[in-house]
Amino acid sequence: MADSTIARGFRRIGAGTINAISRAGFATRFFVAVLYHSPSALRRPQLTAREIYFSGVLSLVVIMVSGLFVGMVLGLQGYDALNKYGAGDSLGIFVGLSLVRELGPVVAGLLFASRAGSAVTAEIGLMKTTEQLTAMEMMAVDPLARIVAPRFWGGVMSMPLLAALFSVMGVFGAYIIGVRLIGVDSGVFWGNMQAGIDFWPDVTNGIIKSIVFGIAVSLIAVFEGYDANPTAEGVSSATTRTVVGGSLAILALDFVLTVFMFRGLGNG
Amino acid sequence: MNRATIDLWVGIFVTIGLGAIVFLALKVGNLTSIETKPTYRLEAKFDNIGGLKLRAPVKAAGVIVGRVESVRLDTKTYEAVVGLRIDNGYQFSKDTIAAILTSGLLGEVYIGLEAGGDPAMLADGGRITKTQSAVVLEKLISQFLFDKAASGPAK
Amino acid sequence: MVGVTFGYDPRRPVLRGIDMAIPRGKVVAIMGGSGCGKTTILRLIGGQLRQQSGEVRVGGQSVRDLSRDGLYALRRRIGMLFQFGALFTDMSVFENVAFPIREHTDLDEALIRDLVLMKLHAVGLRGAAQLAPSELSGGMARRVALARAIALDPMLVMYDEPFAGLDPISLGVVGQLIRTLNDALGITSVVVTHDVYESLKIVDYLYFVSEGRIISQGTPDEVRRSSDAFVRQFVEGMPDGPVAFHYPAVPYAEELALDGR
Numbered sequence: 001m002a003d004s005t006i007a008r009g010f011r012r013i014g015a016g017t018i019n020a021i022s023r024a025g026f027a028t029r030f031f032v033a034v035l036y037h038s039p040s041a042l043r044r045p046q047l048t049a050r051e052i053y054f055s056g057v058l059s060l061v062v063i064m065v066s067g068l069f070v071g072m073v074l075g076l077q078g079y080d081a082l083n084k085y086g087a088g089d090s091l092g093i094f095v096g097l098s099l100v101r102e103l104g105p106v107v108a109g110l111l112f113a114s115r116a117g118s119a120v121t122a123e124i125g126l127m128k129t130t131e132q133l134t135a136m137e138m139m140a141v142d143p144l145a146r147i148v149a150p151r152f153w154g155g156v157m158s159m160p161l162l163a164a165l166f167s168v169m170g171v172f173g174a175y176i177i178g179v180r181l182i183g184v185d186s187g188v189f190w191g192n193m194q195a196g197i198d199f200w201p202d203v204t205n206g207i208i209k210s211i212v213f214g215i216a217v218s219l220i221a222v223f224e225g226y227d228a229n230p231t232a233e234g235v236s237s238a239t240t241r242t243v244v245g246g247s248l249a250i251l252a253l254d255f256v257l258t259v260f261m262f263r264g265l266g267n268g
Numbered sequence: 269m270n271r272a273t274i275d276l277w278v279g280i281f282v283t284i285g286l287g288a289i290v291f292l293a294l295k296v297g298n299l300t301s302i303e304t305k306p307t308y309r310l311e312a313k314f315d316n317i318g319g320l321k322l323r324a325p326v327k328a329a330g331v332i333v334g335r336v337e338s339v340r341l342d343t344k345t346y347e348a349v350v351g352l353r354i355d356n357g358y359q360f361s362k363d364t365i366a367a368i369l370t371s372g373l374l375g376e377v378y379i380g381l382e383a384g385g386d387p388a389m390l391a392d393g394g395r396i397t398k399t400q401s402a403v404v405l406e407k408l409i410s411q412f413l414f415d416k417a418a419s420g421p422a423k
Numbered sequence: 424m425v426g427v428t429f430g431y432d433p434r435r436p437v438l439r440g441i442d443m444a445i446p447r448g449k450v451v452a453i454m455g456g457s458g459c460g461k462t463t464i465l466r467l468i469g470g471q472l473r474q475q476s477g478e479v480r481v482g483g484q485s486v487r488d489l490s491r492d493g494l495y496a497l498r499r500r501i502g503m504l505f506q507f508g509a510l511f512t513d514m515s516v517f518e519n520v521a522f523p524i525r526e527h528t529d530l531d532e533a534l535i536r537d538l539v540l541m542k543l544h545a546v547g548l549r550g551a552a553q554l555a556p557s558e559l560s561g562g563m564a565r566r567v568a569l570a571r572a573i574a575l576d577p578m579l580v581m582y583d584e585p586f587a588g589l590d591p592i593s594l595g596v597v598g599q600l601i602r603t604l605n606d607a608l609g610i611t612s613v614v615v616t617h618d619v620y621e622s623l624k625i626v627d628y629l630y631f632v633s634e635g636r637i638i639s640q641g642t643p644d645e646v647r648r649s650s651d652a653f654v655r656q657f658v659e660g661m662p663d664g665p666v667a668f669h670y671p672a673v674p675y676a677e678e679l680a681l682d683g684r
Contacts, residue, residue, distance in 0.1 A: 053274045057281045100292060131509040138469055139523045140498040161285025168288040199293045
């Protein structure tokens with residue numbers, strides 16, 4: 001009776017939950033340890049600059065091209081929908097708000113998780129597999145300070161910049177479609193946009209979101225790499241977890257942040 | 269990958285990234301507008317503010333002279349008290365009329381100021397006494413129907 | 424090490440009651456089949472793992488009782504050569520060897536450069552200083568890792584399978600280097616390996632480990648003359664003996680259902 005399928009199923013759920021919780025606990029301790037070692041990493045800007053290069057600069061093309069396309073699609077779809085209510089002139093503000101508040105941070109974050117996040121996880125995982133992390137430990141250099149923390153901060157610093165660039169390219173794409181192609185008046189496009197979007201709260205909340213996403217994705221990326229099974233298969237599943245986990249985290253955090261940030265925008 | 273190249277690219281990246289943020293702030297948002305100029309505050313009471321929102325524009329002759337800063341309910345008179353933040357460069361007379369208007373039929377709601385002839389000007393913290401509440405569509409329709417009903421049987 | 428018992432999972436000890444003494448200035452080999460716990464011994468010495476019972480002492484200090492700073496101080500005096508080199512792939516050969524020096528000392532660049540080149544010269548790879556690890560052959564990578572391990576002139580060097588996967592020439596080279604460096608620098612070396620031939624040529628003492636216990640030990644001559652069944656099987660590479668050929672299984676006939684069921 002104790003070994004019936006149902007009992008076994010429950011036991012597996014129980015074990016899985018305990019496993020997940022202990023992993024979450026380990027992840028939290030890991031996060032605290034990374035923060036603890038951060039000052040020494042930031043005192044050597046060369047290390048962090050290198051990681052900003054690998055996470056940020058190498059993502060530029062993906063981010064900017066995607067931003068352009070997303071903006072163009074927003075322009076097309078947006079105009080189509082707005083025009084039905086005679087509100088074609090609001091295209092600028094529609095595109096601007098969508099990008100700055102939501103699409104910029106979220107889509108850029110998702111792209112970042114896939115490109116830079118998985119790369120970092122793979123790199124750290126591979127270093128673990130080839131015993132480079134152990135070698136460093138045995139040479140009395142803490143890999144958390146030397147390898148992990150710079151990659152974490154490289155990601156955190158790159159994200160807001162990438163999100164902003166995404167939004168800018170998006171606006172530009174919508175401008176090309178809306179003003180050049182469809183014929184919305186340029187002045188109206190920019191004027192309505194400027195009237196409708198405020199630095200505070202729209203742009204700043206977008207920046208805050210991208211920073212939060214950056215922290216989440218970078219943390220997941222370095223953690224999965226550090227915790228990976230030191231085999232080829234282990235590294236591969238770790239990178240998958242980074243992309244999936246990072247993406248889900250972004251979407252979930254986006255919801256939470258949006259509720260907090262934009263709930264009071266009715267009458268006040 | 270030598271250090272000089274990395275530093276160069278990181279520098280470029282950070283510069284254009286910050287530039288993008290600045291661009292968003294200025295051209296897409298409106299950082300350079302009224303919030304950074306010196307302003308003073310006026311108050312106005314309305315029976316009904318309709319769809320008026322915070323930060324809605326305050327216009328005189330169609331020109332934006334300020335923003336709606338606060339909205340609250342006076343619990344004694346059950347009137348809406350709206351706080352307006354006006355640019356220092358614009359002064360309004362004490363008999364100015366403040367009306368809640370809509371741009372277009374379904375556009376955004378704003379406050380329009382119509383200056384009067386009083387030589388005395390409103391100061392910081394002053395109260396606009398002449399106000400015109402928002403036109404609430406439902407009341408308009410029921411008024412129309414009522415008039416129709418009243419004039420109907422008479423025919 | 425005295426009476427050390429250790430297991431990654433405390434219920435399944437990998438090492439049982441190990442007593443091992445490694446004298447200063449000598450080269451000692453730890454031999455045994457794959458997975459018998461040899462690498463674990465190295466990790467216990469280096470403080471990466473903590474034994475469940477028994478003592479591990481290095482230079483008179485108990486490793487388990489060291490504080491974090493004490494542990495790091497200890498590790499600065501220990502060099503370790505990993506199984507496939509474990510060179511940092513994002514740095515050149517020069518940078519790899521310079522790494523421990525840069526991290527632990529404040530020497531200026533000119534001095535570091537000289538030190539690195541000296542270490543590389545000792546392993547015969549001074550000319551390869553600007554190559555990337557991916558451009559090195561296995562043997563060369565192993566030698567660079569050796570140069571890195573001795574970069575800070577440690578008192579103890581541990582070698583994890585230094586001979587694994589090398590061609591005969593490289594084998595000879597690495598073996599020679601281990602011996603000459605040990606004598607020239609006055610360090611102590613612990614070599615974990617299963618290469619009998621090379622070990623017998625260069626070491627002062629050997630320990631044989633099987634299933635978590637020390638089966639046999641002795642000087643190279645004693646080992647060559649040993650009559651212990653395990654040692655004989657190991658040294659002569661016989662397929663069957665104390666270490667069985669067949670993985671435990673149901674009797675053959677029964678498995679194939681040959682007794683007419």
